[in-house]
Amino acid sequence: MSTFWSVWVIVLTLANLALITWVLFANRKVAVDDQAEPENKTTGHVYDGIEEYDNPLPKWWFMLFIATLVFSVGYLVIYPGMGNFKGLSGWSSVGALEASQAKAQEKFDEQFGIYLDMPIEEIAQSPEALKMGGRIFANNCAVCHGADAGGNFGFPNLTDNAWLYGGTPEKILETLNNGRQGMMPPQGPVIGEEGVRNTAEYVLSLNGLEHDKAMAAEGQKVFNTVCMACHGMDAKGNQALGAPNLTDDLWLYGSSREQIQHTIRGGRSNMMPAQKDKLREDKIRLVAAYVYSLSKQDEEQQ
Amino acid sequence: MSDLIPTREEQEGNGEVRYRMLYESDDKIYIRHIRGIYTRIRKYTGLPLLLAFFFIPWINIDGRQSVFFDLPTRQFHIFWTTFGPQDGFLLAWLLIIAAFALFAVTTWMGRVWCGFTCPQTVWTMMFMWAERVCEGDRNKRMKLDKAPWGVEKVLRKGGTHAIWLLISLATALAFVGYFYGIRDLVVDLATFQAHPQGVFWVAFFTFATYMNAGFLREQVCKYMCPYARFQSVMYDEDTLAVYYDAKRGETRGPRKKNVDYKAEGMGDCIDCYWCVQVCPVDIDIRDGLQFECINCGLCVDACNSVMDKMGYERGLIRFTSEDELQTGKTNFLRPRLFGYAVVLLAMVGLFSHQVATRSPIEAEITRDRGARMFRVSRGVVQNVYTVKINNMDQAAHEFTIRVEGNPNYDYSVRKPRSIYLKAGEIYPVPIRVSVPKTQLKDTKHDIDIVVQAVDDQELVTKHRTVFIGPKQ
Numbered sequence: 001m002s003t004f005w006s007v008w009v010i011v012l013t014l015a016n017l018a019l020i021t022w023v024l025f026a027n028r029k030v031a032v033d034d035q036a037e038p039e040n041k042t043t044g045h046v047y048d049g050i051e052e053y054d055n056p057l058p059k060w061w062f063m064l065f066i067a068t069l070v071f072s073v074g075y076l077v078i079y080p081g082m083g084n085f086k087g088l089s090g091w092s093s094v095g096a097l098e099a100s101q102a103k104a105q106e107k108f109d110e111q112f113g114i115y116l117d118m119p120i121e122e123i124a125q126s127p128e129a130l131k132m133g134g135r136i137f138a139n140n141c142a143v144c145h146g147a148d149a150g151g152n153f154g155f156p157n158l159t160d161n162a163w164l165y166g167g168t169p170e171k172i173l174e175t176l177n178n179g180r181q182g183m184m185p186p187q188g189p190v191i192g193e194e195g196v197r198n199t200a201e202y203v204l205s206l207n208g209l210e211h212d213k214a215m216a217a218e219g220q221k222v223f224n225t226v227c228m229a230c231h232g233m234d235a236k237g238n239q240a241l242g243a244p245n246l247t248d249d250l251w252l253y254g255s256s257r258e259q260i261q262h263t264i265r266g267g268r269s270n271m272m273p274a275q276k277d278k279l280r281e282d283k284i285r286l287v288a289a290y291v292y293s294l295s296k297q298d299e300e301q302q
Numbered sequence: 303m304s305d306l307i308p309t310r311e312e313q314e315g316n317g318e319v320r321y322r323m324l325y326e327s328d329d330k331i332y333i334r335h336i337r338g339i340y341t342r343i344r345k346y347t348g349l350p351l352l353l354a355f356f357f358i359p360w361i362n363i364d365g366r367q368s369v370f371f372d373l374p375t376r377q378f379h380i381f382w383t384t385f386g387p388q389d390g391f392l393l394a395w396l397l398i399i400a401a402f403a404l405f406a407v408t409t410w411m412g413r414v415w416c417g418f419t420c421p422q423t424v425w426t427m428m429f430m431w432a433e434r435v436c437e438g439d440r441n442k443r444m445k446l447d448k449a450p451w452g453v454e455k456v457l458r459k460g461g462t463h464a465i466w467l468l469i470s471l472a473t474a475l476a477f478v479g480y481f482y483g484i485r486d487l488v489v490d491l492a493t494f495q496a497h498p499q500g501v502f503w504v505a506f507f508t509f510a511t512y513m514n515a516g517f518l519r520e521q522v523c524k525y526m527c528p529y530a531r532f533q534s535v536m537y538d539e540d541t542l543a544v545y546y547d548a549k550r551g552e553t554r555g556p557r558k559k560n561v562d563y564k565a566e567g568m569g570d571c572i573d574c575y576w577c578v579q580v581c582p583v584d585i586d587i588r589d590g591l592q593f594e595c596i597n598c599g600l601c602v603d604a605c606n607s608v609m610d611k612m613g614y615e616r617g618l619i620r621f622t623s624e625d626e627l628q629t630g631k632t633n634f635l636r637p638r639l640f641g642y643a644v645v646l647l648a649m650v651g652l653f654s655h656q657v658a659t660r661s662p663i664e665a666e667i668t669r670d671r672g673a674r675m676f677r678v679s680r681g682v683v684q685n686v687y688t689v690k691i692n693n694m695d696q697a698a699h700e701f702t703i704r705v706e707g708n709p710n711y712d713y714s715v716r717k718p719r720s721i722y723l724k725a726g727e728i729y730p731v732p733i734r735v736s737v738p739k740t741q742l743k744d745t746k747h748d749i750d751i752v753v754q755a756v757d758d759q760e761l762v763t764k765h766r767t768v769f770i771g772p773k774q
Contacts, residue, residue, distance in 0.1 A: 029323045058521055062325035127722055131729055134718075138688070138730060147670045147732040148686045148716065150677060157679075159716070159734075249680055 006083030013082060017072060024065050112282035115289075120169030123289035133290030136283050140275070149294050154252060154270060161295040162250045166239040172288045179274030182242050186267035187226060193265075195222045200260040206235055207249040328521065330447070333430060334440040334579040338603025344417075348424050356476050359484035364696060371481050377726055383657075384694055384726065388664060392657065399649050404529065406642035408536040411621075412543035416530065417598030422522050425473070425515035426582065429466055436461035440579060466516050467508070474507035520583040524594055534593055539624040540633045544597055546577075546588040546619050547627065554588070559612065570618050576608055577601035577619055587619055597621075662695040665753045667767045670732075675770040682714075682736040683771045690730040691753055693723040699755040703733055707749035707769065711737045735769065742771045 001009075045052040079087040086092070112132070115123055123129045138147065144155040151157030156164060165171055165180060188196055202219030204211035223235070230243040237245035244252065252270075253263050275284055361368045363381060370379040378385040385392065404415060416423060437443045437458045449455055479487050482500050490496035491504070514522060523530050537543065551571035557563045571588070578586045580601055583594040587601050605619040623632045669675075670686035677684040689703055701721040705713045716734040723729055735749070749769045755761035 028325060056324050056326045058525060059325050059327040060518065060521065061525070127720060130718075134732075135730070138732070142670075142732075146677075146686055147668075147688045148734040149732070150679075150684065150686060150734055152674065152677075251679075 001084055003084075006085075009083040010085075013076065017069070021069055024062075024069070028062070108280065108282075112280065112286065115282045115285050118285075120173065120285065120289050120292055123285060124293040129286055130290055130293055133286035133288075133293075136279070136287050137290050140279065141287065149291065151252075153254065154268075156252060157250065158291050159294045160250055162245060162248055163239060164237075164242045164244055167292070167295065169288060169292055171239075172291055173284065175272060176284050176288055176291075177274060177276045180242060180272040182268070182270035182272070184230075184243075184263065184268045186265065188265035191222050191226055191264075195219075196261055196265045199223055199227065199264050200257060203235075203246055203260050203264075204255075204257065206247045207255070209249075209255065329584070331520065331582065331584045332440045332444050332579075333582055333600075334576065334604070335434055336576075336580045336600055336604045336607065338599075338606060340599030340603050344424075344427070344598070347418055348427075351419065352424065356472065359476060359479045367483055367485075369480060370483060373481060375726065383660070384662075384696065386692065386694055386726075388692070389660075392653070395649070395653055395656075399646065399653060402642060402646045402649060404533075405536055406639065406646050408533050409538065409541060409639050409642060411597070412537060412541050413530070413533050413595070413597040416523060416533070416596035420596075422514065422519075422527070423582075423596065423598065425469070425511065426519050428469055429515040429519075430582075432465035432469070433462050436465065463516075466512055470508045470511035470515075471504075473511045474504045477507050478503050520594070523583065523596055530593075530596075537591075538636070538638065540636055542621050542623055542632070543591055544587055544595060544599060544602060544619060545591065545622050545624070545627055546571075547617070547622075548588070549627070551588065551618050570609070570612075570614050572608065572612060574608055576604040580604040591624075661761065661763050662693070663699075663701075663753060663755065663761045663763045664692040664694060665751070665763045665765055666690040666692075667751055667765045669767065676772070678739060678772065681739050683739050683742050684734050684736045685769050685771075686732065686734050687751065687767060688730050688732050689751060689753060690728065691721070691723060692728045693725065695755075695761060696725050698722065698724045698727075699757060699761060702754055702756055703731065704752050704754070705735050705749050706752055706764075708744075708747055710743075711741050713737055713749070737769070737771065739772070743774060744769075744771065745774050746770050 043052045043054045076082050077087070078089045079091055081087065115129060123133075137149065141149070144152065145158055146152055146155070149158040151159075161167065163171070164182065165175055187199075191199065198215045198219035199222045200219065201211045201215035202217075202223055205213075205216040205219075223231075224233070228235070230238055230241050231246055232238055232243070235246040237243045244250075249255070251259075253259055253268060275287075279287070358369050359367055366379060368379075368381055372379065376387050378389075407415060433443065437446050446455060446458060475487065475491075476484070478500060481503075482497075487496065487500060487504075490500070496504075518526075549569075551569040553568050554571035554573040555568055556573055557566075557568060577588065578584075578601075580603070581587070582598060582600065583596060585592050585594050587595065599621065602619050602621065606616045609616050609618055626632045666689070668688045668690070670688065675685075677686075691701060693699060693701075699722075701723060703715060703717055703721065705715055707713060714736045716736070718731060721729070721731055733751075735751075747769055748766055750764050750766050752762060752764045754763075
């Protein structure tokens with residue numbers, strides 16, 4: 001605030017206080033010409049024939065007004081309110097925020113600190129830790145991966161034991177901390193439209209889905225020249241590259257013929273955002289333990 | 303209301319102009335002590351309530367304070383049950399019931415709540431008792447106030463205020479104890495370890511009680527209390543209230559005993575002013591019903607004792623109704639009162655049923671907020687739900703979640719291996735419900751998600767939600 005506005009605020013505030021005080025004291029008493037005159041005894045308000053007396057208000061009412069004035073003066077001395085004057089207490093909303101953040105931090109340190117050095121496998125054994133991890137997951141990860149971590153179109157399922165980059169605690173932590181850049185290059189220009197169609201049939205055949213045998217045989221040739229570099233000879237994928245296993249009937253981008261063709265033709269690019277700067281390290285460890293434990297849930301037939 | 307109430311005025315200036323203060327203190331009311339049936343009723347209804355207020359926190363049930371409003375954890379323990387924030391509607395209904403009870407009672411007997419059970423009145427009466435013990439009755443107190451300060455006055459006044467402060471402190475301790483834990487509070491305060499907020503509130507309520515019951519007294523009822531404002535509206539001509547029987551009393555006036563006053567055209571009222579002197583709100587009931595009157599019955603007791611002395615019949619001032627004074631009969635059963643009573647009974651019944659059948663297990667089902675309604679993977683249709691379980695029981699439980707829906711479908715539920723909730727814990731459990739795609743014949747059908755404690759089959763809650771699959 002510039003000096004002018006600061007002065008402006010101070011003058012306005014004080015003028016207001018002075019005005020209110022003056023109004024209060026100036027109206028403490030009223031001149032009466034004559035008590036006998038009936039119009040001086042009532043306020044002149046009449047409702048359904050009921051008139052309102054102009055009786056004095058109780059003294060404590062007046063005292064309450066005074067108390068509010070005293071309070072406001074005290075407030076303006078202690079708290080910021082007079083332009084650039086910071087108040088004697090030095091209170092500020094930013095300060096209050098920082099104080100409460102520090103308090104929260106302290107609480108977190110107390111609660112989560114123990115997980116900084118604990119191995120992920122061990123954290124995954126603690127029901128309390130898993131609950132915390134689950135809550136952190138629900139707040140930060142479930143938006144993409146689903147509340148049950150079962151994934152969505154383009155977002156991997158974390159519960160099926162099929163890992164793009166590996167499911168060891170170290171790998172999960174790596175993924176969480178640094179994020180991932182998933183990228184399948186477009187093959188349309190490389191292998192041509194016919195190649196795309198044939199390869200799609202081959203990929204369908206790998207999963208035992210309905211396919212055209214002749215085309216699939218052609219597709220296998222294409223696969224063994226172009227695709228195997230990443231997906232491997234047996235099409236089982238490569239976790240070092242994040243190349244998915246194409247034989248397990250689990251699909252990130254759908255298993256229909258059109259979707260597979262689309263993937264081969266135009267490629268896919270995807271990304272998991274790094275959490276390192278968003279979440280505290282101990283929280284990330286809790287989430288990692290939670291994700292690690294997910295593949296060990298029970299499926300219950302009813 | 304024939305005569306205007308004379309307003310006091312203050313003269314200032316040179317005598318040319320007269321001023322009237324717009325703010326003035328009420329005169330101090332000196333109340334004459336009186337004994338009688340209504341005083342006794344007040345004593346015997348008030349005492350149990352007071353004792354309950356002061357001693358309930360000291361009673362422990364299941365190893366914790368019997369009534370404990372634990373604000374930080376948002377748990378409200380009332381005897382054997384624990385309520386949470388989600389029971390707010392119960393509180394709302396309780397308050398509505400209390401309001402209707404007030405309506406019904408007020409229609410029937412006027413402001414008896416004010417006169418007999420309102421804490422403002424009860425505490426004021428306690429403070430008056432302290433005044434009487436230390437300073438004596440009405441005349442003595444008036445004299446003492448006029449007297450110059452001396453040893454006796456200091457001692458008497460000091461005693462009064464000491465007792466007032468003690469009562470206030472006890473009140474504040476008991477009240478804050480409901481929120482802080484009374485045993486902890488007393489120990490913490492004694493050892494100077496109490497949380498500053500606790501200390502503040504104890505000080506605040508001590509001060510508030512002291513001011514309220516010591517100095518504001520009837521002014522609260524006159525100017526501040528919202529109930530006082532709208533209770534007047536509920537009076538009708540059959541409402542029981544304190545009335546002066548003018549037919550019998552007028553013409554009032556002093557007389558010698560054993561004189562045939564009726565022959566001289568006089569009524570039963572001997573104009574002794576006792577009814578005015580005992581009145582805690584400083585009105586003359588003989589002017590008719592006034593808005594300040596709180597139906598406390600003190601003037602009834604006073605007048606009856608005078609009537610006994612004079613050998614006249616009791617009830618010159620009594621609880622009666624306008625109707626009775628005019629026609630000789632109170633019309634008790636009237637539509638308004640009947641309506642209030644029926645509504646009140648219905649609400650109390652429903653409320654009791656609601657509280658009695660409240661399951662300490664609560665669950666809330668949210669369908670996943672993903673972009674798609676369902677997933678299809680490896681030939682099964684999956685729906686995801688978050689089941690937020692709230693264990694309001696006093697003990698920890700292991701829970702199981704199952705699905706009840708169409709008997710032709712083979713549902714399977716994927717959920718955490720162990721769902722263990724401590725007492726009072728809330729935990730959201732994501733579950734995945736699957737149905738084989740070949741079986742599913744509905745685009746949408748209802749299922750029930752059942753949450754049940756493993757160790758106690760009684761603790762169960764069932765919620766309906768919807769299972770969505772591909773278009774058929």
